[in-house]
Amino acid sequence: MSVGVEPAPRGLRAPHVKPRPGPSGSGLHRVRLWVRDSAWILPAVGAVLGALLAVLFVIEPFGLAHGWLRGLAWRASVSDARKVLASIFGIVLTTLSIALSLSLVVLQNAASQYSPRLLRLFLGKPGSRVLIPVFVATGVYCLVGVYAFGFTENQDVAPRPALSMAMLMLICCGAALVFQMTYTLDMVRAEQIVRRVRVSSLKVARKLDRLRREEPEAPSMVPVPSGTWWRVAAPSSGFVVDIDARALLSLAEERRLSIHVEVNIGEPVMKGASLGRVVQEGAHQEEARIARCVERAVLVGRWREPGRDVALGVRQLVDVAIKALSPGINDPSTAVEAVDQLAIMLCVLCQLRLGPRVLADSEGRPRVFLRALELRDYLALATAQISHYGAGEPAVVLRLLRLAGEVGLRVRREPDSSAVREVLHQVREDAETAQPGSSYLPMQQHYAEEVERAVERKEPLPPLPSLGY
Numbered sequence: 001m002s003v004g005v006e007p008a009p010r011g012l013r014a015p016h017v018k019p020r021p022g023p024s025g026s027g028l029h030r031v032r033l034w035v036r037d038s039a040w041i042l043p044a045v046g047a048v049l050g051a052l053l054a055v056l057f058v059i060e061p062f063g064l065a066h067g068w069l070r071g072l073a074w075r076a077s078v079s080d081a082r083k084v085l086a087s088i089f090g091i092v093l094t095t096l097s098i099a100l101s102l103s104l105v106v107l108q109n110a111a112s113q114y115s116p117r118l119l120r121l122f123l124g125k126p127g128s129r130v131l132i133p134v135f136v137a138t139g140v141y142c143l144v145g146v147y148a149f150g151f152t153e154n155q156d157v158a159p160r161p162a163l164s165m166a167m168l169m170l171i172c173c174g175a176a177l178v179f180q181m182t183y184t185l186d187m188v189r190a191e192q193i194v195r196r197v198r199v200s201s202l203k204v205a206r207k208l209d210r211l212r213r214e215e216p217e218a219p220s221m222v223p224v225p226s227g228t229w230w231r232v233a234a235p236s237s238g239f240v241v242d243i244d245a246r247a248l249l250s251l252a253e254e255r256r257l258s259i260h261v262e263v264n265i266g267e268p269v270m271k272g273a274s275l276g277r278v279v280q281e282g283a284h285q286e287e288a289r290i291a292r293c294v295e296r297a298v299l300v301g302r303w304r305e306p307g308r309d310v311a312l313g314v315r316q317l318v319d320v321a322i323k324a325l326s327p328g329i330n331d332p333s334t335a336v337e338a339v340d341q342l343a344i345m346l347c348v349l350c351q352l353r354l355g356p357r358v359l360a361d362s363e364g365r366p367r368v369f370l371r372a373l374e375l376r377d378y379l380a381l382a383t384a385q386i387s388h389y390g391a392g393e394p395a396v397v398l399r400l401l402r403l404a405g406e407v408g409l410r411v412r413r414e415p416d417s418s419a420v421r422e423v424l425h426q427v428r429e430d431a432e433t434a435q436p437g438s439s440y441l442p443m444q445q446h447y448a449e450e451v452e453r454a455v456e457r458k459e460p461l462p463p464l465p466s467l468g469y
Contacts, residue, residue, distance in 0.1 A: 042129055042132070042133040043132050043133050043136045045133060046132070046133030046134065046135075046136040046137035046140070047136050047137065047140045049137050050136065050137035050138060050139070050140035050141035050144065050169075051140050051141070051144050053137075053141050053165060053169075054140070054141045054142075054143075054144035054145045054148060054162070055144065055148065057145075057161045057162040057165045058144070058145045058148040058149060058162045076160050076163060078149050081145075081149055081160045081162060081163055082145075082146050082149050084163055084166065085142040085145045085146050085149075085162070085163070085166055086142070086146055088138070088142050088166050088167075088170055089139055089142035089143060089146070091170070092135055092138050092139050092142065092170070092173060093139060095135070095173065095177065096132070096135040096139075099131065099177055099180065099181070100132075102181070102184075103122075103180070103184060106122075106184050106187075106188065107119055107122055109188075110122065110187070110188070110193070113323070113329060114190070114193060114319070114320050114323060114324075114334075115316060115319035115320055115323055117312075117315070117316050117319055118193060118197070118316060118319075118320070120306065121187060121193065121196055121197070122184065122187060130176050130179070130180075131176045131177065131179075131180040134169075134172050134173055134176045135173055135176070137169065138166075138169040138170060138172070138173050141165070141166065141169060142166060145162050145166065149162075190320075190324075190331075190333075190334045190337055191337055193320070194317055194320055194334075194337050194338050194340075194341045195341060197313050197316050197317055197320075197341065198313065198317065198341040198342075198344060198345050200306060200313065201306070201310055201312075201313025201314065201316075201345060202313075202345060202348050204306065204307065204308065204309070204310055204313070205310045205345075205348070205349060205352055206352065208308070208310070208352075209352040209353050211245075212353045212357060213353070228279070228280050229277050229278060229279040229280070230277065230278055230287055230291075231274045231275075231276075231277050232274070232275045232276050232277065232278060232291045232294045232295060232298075233271075233272050233273065233274060233275065233291075233295075234269040234270065234271055234272060234273050234274075234275050234295070234298075234300060235271070235295045235300065236271050236300055237268075237269065237270050237271045237300075238268070238269065238300040238301050238302050238303075239266060239267065239268050239269070239300065239301055239302070239303055239304045239305075240263050240264065240265050240266060240267050240268075240269060240298060240299070240300060241265070241299045241300065241301035241304070241305045241307075241308065241309075242265065242299040242305070242307070242308045243261060243265060243297065243298050243299070243308075243370060244296075244297040244298075244299070245297075245357065245359055245368060245370060246359075247293075247296075247297045248261070248294065248297050248359070248367075248368045249359045249361065249367055249368050251290070251293050251294070251297070252361070252367035252368055253361040253362070253367055255280070255290060256280070256281045257278055257279060257280055257281070257290070257367070258278070258279040258281075258366070258367055258368075258369070259276065259277075259278050259279075259294060259367065259368050259369070260276045260277050260278075260279070260369045261275060261276040261294075261298060261368070261369065261370045261371060262274060262275065262276045262277070262371060263275055263276070263298070263371065264311075264371050264372060264373060265308050265309050265311075265372070266304050266309040266311050266312055269300060275294065275295070275298050276294070276298075278290060278291070278294065310349075310373070310378070311373055311377075311378065311381060313345070314342065314345065314378055314381050314382050315381065317338045317341055317342050317345075317382070318338070318342070318381065318382060318385055318386060320334065320335075320337075320338040321334070321335040321338035321339060321342075321385075321386045321389075321390065321396075322335075322385050322386060322389045322390075324338070325386075325389045325390045325393065325396070326389075332390070332393045332395055332396055333395075335386065335390055335393070335396050336395055336396060336399050336468075338386075339386060339396065339399040339400060339403055340399065342382045342383075342403060343399075343402065343403040343406050343407070345382075346375070346378060346379060346382060346403065346406075346407045347406055347407060347410055349375055349378055350375060350407060350410040350411055350412070350416075351410070354372065354373065354374050354375050354378075355372055355373075355374040355375075356369065356370060356371055356372055357369070357370040357372055358370075374415075374416075375407075375411065375413075375416045375419070376415055376416050376418075376419035379404075379407060379416075379419050379420065379423060380419065380423070382403070383400055383403065383404065383423050383426075383427065384426075386400060387400055387423075387426060387427045387430045388430060391427075391430035391431050391433065391434035391435070392431075392434040392435060394431075394435075394438075394440040394443075394444055394467050394468070395467060395468050395469075397427060397430075397431045397444050398444060398447060398464060398465060398467065398468030399464075399468055400423075400427045401424065401427055401428075401444075401447055401448050401451050402451065402461065402464055402468070404420050404423040404424050404427065404451065404455075405420075405424075405451040405452075405454060405455055405461045406461065407420055408420035408421075408424075408451075408455035409454070409455060409458060409461070417455075420455060421452065421455075424448060424451060424452050424455075427448070428444070428445065428448045431444050431445075432445070440467065443465055443467070447462065447464075447465060450462040
């Protein structure tokens with residue numbers, strides 16, 4: 001039964017993927033997301049590790065601790081050892097309380113001044129994920145050590161490897177604290193925040209581009225399903241976190257199907273809403289089982305994840321810009337920094353493969369069709385709201401015009417060129433509406449005309465007026 005698609009051109013065939021019964025890659029991704037988003041896992045691991053070290057170095061069930069630290073073990077009585085461990089526990093508890101209090105103040109200020117979406121930059125980095133587990137491990141080690149010394153038979157002065165290990169763990173706590181505080185203070189700078197967002201987003205974009213190099217070009221129009229087809233519904237509400245394209249291709253090739261996913265990564269979906277459609281070529285198959293496989297391949301999470309969502313990085317930078325332009329903050333310089341990072345990001349995206357994806361089987365027949373944002377979508381997302389809220393700031397207007405000009409010099413398709421011209425016109429219209437009678441308006445209009453002329457002729461952009469710095 002025909003499904004209205006043609007084989008992919010030769011030379012663009014997708015590599016053969018061995019069929020597998022289900023999308024195991026998406027299941028592994030679910031586990032990784034669960035481990036990463038669960039705040040209690042690493043502290044729990046630290047607690048277990050601290051307890052095991054205390055048992056090993058205090059009770060010494062295997063008789064190995066003295067051999068490891070014989071030359072470094074402190075000579076102390078059981079009473080002195082318990083006092084030292086209790087003192088270290090107090091130091092650790094007090095230091096951790098102070099560190100968490102300072103970190104919460106910084107996080108609150110960053111969320112209110114920039115955007116709550118940027119808290120992931122603080123919470124997901126090694127400094128934040130190492131600090132608490134190290135302190136928890138040290139605290140549990142000291143508590144278990146104090147308790148375990150009550151069962152020690154040798155009450156005389158003797159080498160105590162437990163004290164040496166406690167001091168080593170205390171040094172690790174200090175190193176983790178210094179690392180976390182240095183990173184937190186560095187992230188207070190607006191320039192550093194927006195730069196990290198841009199770097200992490202482009203890292204994701206380049207990773208996705210590498211995955212698409214072996215895929216055939218997407219057709220200009222998605223084939224209309226013919227024959228027998230059915231919809232696949234979302235099993236839960238949330239956001240599309242990832243799509244396991246290889247698992248879908250394996251399923252489609254094994255069952256002789258065509259799978260059309262109609263949601264983008266980062267798009268919100270409601271329970272029971274359509275995720276896409278499945279077209280079958282042969283006789284009637286197990287629709288429920290196939291639908292469950294497709295549902296597992298389209299991973300729906302509680303919130304958007306940066307690992308596959310390039311648009312999330314663009315959204316974060318836009319949030320920083322419009323938050324800085326709000327009357328309560330009134331910080332155009334931060335908005336300019338965000339626009340500059342958006343310009344760099346969009347110029348890099350011009351060189352990557354964007355838009356819908358098509359995966360073909362070993363015979364070159366398109367099997368899986370995925371939606372994805374194109375360059376003009378990212379351009380609109382990056383400029384529309386900033387132009388609306390920043391139209392009254394000449395510096396922001398000039399930087400937006402330069403952003404559109406830089407992208408216009410690098411685009412390779414006419415739809416993208418049209419999108420650049422639309423942005424130039426929209427930014428100019430917003431500025432004229434927001435600044436009637438302003439003495440800076442003629443300068444902005446002249447710069448917009450020069451940028452549009454340079455884009456049309458593919459010439460270097462005119463120098464940015466001094467007001468734009």
